Amino acid sequence: MKIAVVGTGYVGLVSGVCFSDFGHEVVCVDKDADKVARLKSGEVPIYEPGLDELIAKNTEAGRLSFTTDLTEALEGAEAAFIAVGTPTRRGDGHADLTYVMAVAEEIAQTAKDYIVIVTKSTVPVGTNRKVKQVVQKANPDLDFDVASNPEFLREGAAIDDFMRPDRVVVGVQTDRAADVMAEIYRPLFLRDFPIVTTDLESAEMIKYAANAFLATKITFINEMAALCEKVGADIKQVSKGMGLDGRIGNKFLHAGPGYGGSCFPKDTKALARIGQEHAAPMQITETVIKVNEETKRRMIDKLLDLCDGSFNGKLIAVLGVTFKPNTDDMRDAPSLSIVPALVGGGAKVRVTDPQGRHEGEALLPGVNWVEDAYKAARKADLVVILTEWNEFRGLDLKKIARHMNTPRLADLRNIYSVKDAKRAGFERYDSIGRAPLETN
Numbered sequence: 001m002k003i004a005v006v007g008t009g010y011v012g013l014v015s016g017v018c019f020s021d022f023g024h025e026v027v028c029v030d031k032d033a034d035k036v037a038r039l040k041s042g043e044v045p046i047y048e049p050g051l052d053e054l055i056a057k058n059t060e061a062g063r064l065s066f067t068t069d070l071t072e073a074l075e076g077a078e079a080a081f082i083a084v085g086t087p088t089r090r091g092d093g094h095a096d097l098t099y100v101m102a103v104a105e106e107i108a109q110t111a112k113d114y115i116v117i118v119t120k121s122t123v124p125v126g127t128n129r130k131v132k133q134v135v136q137k138a139n140p141d142l143d144f145d146v147a148s149n150p151e152f153l154r155e156g157a158a159i160d161d162f163m164r165p166d167r168v169v170v171g172v173q174t175d176r177a178a179d180v181m182a183e184i185y186r187p188l189f190l191r192d193f194p195i196v197t198t199d200l201e202s203a204e205m206i207k208y209a210a211n212a213f214l215a216t217k218i219t220f221i222n223e224m225a226a227l228c229e230k231v232g233a234d235i236k237q238v239s240k241g242m243g244l245d246g247r248i249g250n251k252f253l254h255a256g257p258g259y260g261g262s263c264f265p266k267d268t269k270a271l272a273r274i275g276q277e278h279a280a281p282m283q284i285t286e287t288v289i290k291v292n293e294e295t296k297r298r299m300i301d302k303l304l305d306l307c308d309g310s311f312n313g314k315l316i317a318v319l320g321v322t323f324k325p326n327t328d329d330m331r332d333a334p335s336l337s338i339v340p341a342l343v344g345g346g347a348k349v350r351v352t353d354p355q356g357r358h359e360g361e362a363l364l365p366g367v368n369w370v371e372d373a374y375k376a377a378r379k380a381d382l383v384v385i386l387t388e389w390n391e392f393r394g395l396d397l398k399k400i401a402r403h404m405n406t407p408r409l410a411d412l413r414n415i416y417s418v419k420d421a422k423r424a425g426f427e428r429y430d431s432i433g434r435a436p437l438e439t440n
Contacts, residue, residue: 001180002026002078002250003023003026004029004084005019005029005120006080006106006107008039009046009084009160010028010153011153012083013051014051014159015151016083018162023427026064027073027077028065028066029073033412039055039066040066042055042056044328048158049159049326050159064223070106072096074110079115079180080116081149082104082119083120083121085121088265088268088270092273093270094124094270095122095124095266097123100121105134106144108136108138108139109139116145116181117144117147118148119148120149120151122150122151122270123148124208124273125201126201127305128148145172146177147177147202148170148171150203150207151207152207156325156327164193165194166194167193167195170197171202172199172200173199207273208267211267211268211271212284213264215268217252218259219259222256223291226295226298228434232335234435235414235433235434236255238433255414255415255433256297256334259323259330260324260332261329261335261403268288270285296337299337299412302430305430306430310345311341313347313348315348315379316347316349317350317352318338318350318386319373319376320385321335321356321387322353322387323335325387327328328355328356328358330360330363335364335386338363338377338384349367350380351376352369352370352371352376354391356387373392373395374403378403378404379405380405383410385409385415397424401424401426402425408427411432412431416431418436422439
């Protein structure tokens with residue numbers, strides 16, 4: 001089957017490449033000629049483990065191509081996936097559907113034969129019906145269906161998530177559209193991965209409900225961590241005890257500096273706005289948003305305490321700035337709140353991140369970038385672990401502490417322990433939801 005994927009951002013590129021690996025002929029379309037040229041030459045514009053190899057494999061096999069020409073992409077295609085951005089709209093928190101509707105109109109004006117127009121972008125409930133209206137208005141004679149096919153990809157593990165999904169959600173209105181979508185995902189169906197076929201509205205809501213629930217788990221455990229610090233409990237033990245309950249599960253119960261990334265911040269805000277518009281307030285989700293911001297501010301207070309009440313004149317090393325490991329994505333990362341507070345407080349900040357520098361140089365002005373954790377920590381007054389990259393999980397803490405001006409460590413991902421810090425010679429160590437180390 002021939003498939004067109006419009007948009008070569010994170011979701012569009014990963015989806016298109018994986019569809020081609022299923023054996024489909026896939027043409028990825030983007031208006032950014034420079035990006036398309038880079039993709040044609042084998043250069044991948046995002047960091048996602050294994051993606052470059054899959055692009056090379058399927059391009060060489062003739063199943064995957066890139067173009068700026070929508071007409072070329074739609075020629076003979078049975079499905080066109082819309083995979084463009086839906087950023088949070090300024091002023092009201094709603095998802096901005098400008099790009100989605102523009103692509104829908106372009107597809108309507110370009111397509112010649114029956115086609116299923118599939119929304120892969122995360123969109124508010126009711127969007128696919130609006131897409132249908134836009135297409136009908138732009139080309140009343142076009143034979144088409146619309147479908148909702150939300151993505152559930154974790155950055156850093158997106159290929160595995162696509163190839164071995166917990167479920168695939170497909171929202172359709174007709175049997176004809178359902179048949180096309182079933183053929184697209186046939187390789188997964190044959191391997192018994194669940195394909196959930198619903199109406200349009202339910203498919204749209206599943207995406208928001210899932211992300212809001214996961215954000216709630218993260219925020220809940222972060223709030224519990226704050227209480228653990230007050231009462232002397234250990235959040236790692238609390239999380240383990242909770243997670244062993246089959247009704248709860250252990251995923252997303254790891255305390256940290258707050259959630260970030262391309263999905264949770266945007267989708268929780270959009271869901272809250274949808275609830276307000278339909279007079280069904282999402283009070284839990286609204287509280288999650290508020291508490292997540294408070295969590296980031298609490299991290300700044302923690303660092304301020306480790307710096308004896310002032311950042312001014314201190315040399316602070318920050319290890320990791322992306323919102324999670326195995327990605328170069330910095331959207332709504334905790335570092336974007338924490339690092340500017342350090343710089344604004346008068347600190348000299350050194351930063352290291354295996355993949356974050358490309359985006360980080362523009363987003364974090366006033367910092368010095370270095371190659372590794374040891375260079376970052378040299379002569380520093382405080383080391384801060386912000387992202388749990390594997391490179392930071394096995395550091396020689398004795399070497400780090402020995403070369404610092406004042407050996408102090410803020411472990412905001414709970415990678416190490418008080419025993420580790422004490423054995424390495426740190427005079428102060430603080431983490432999330434656990435008792436700190438203070439030897440002075």
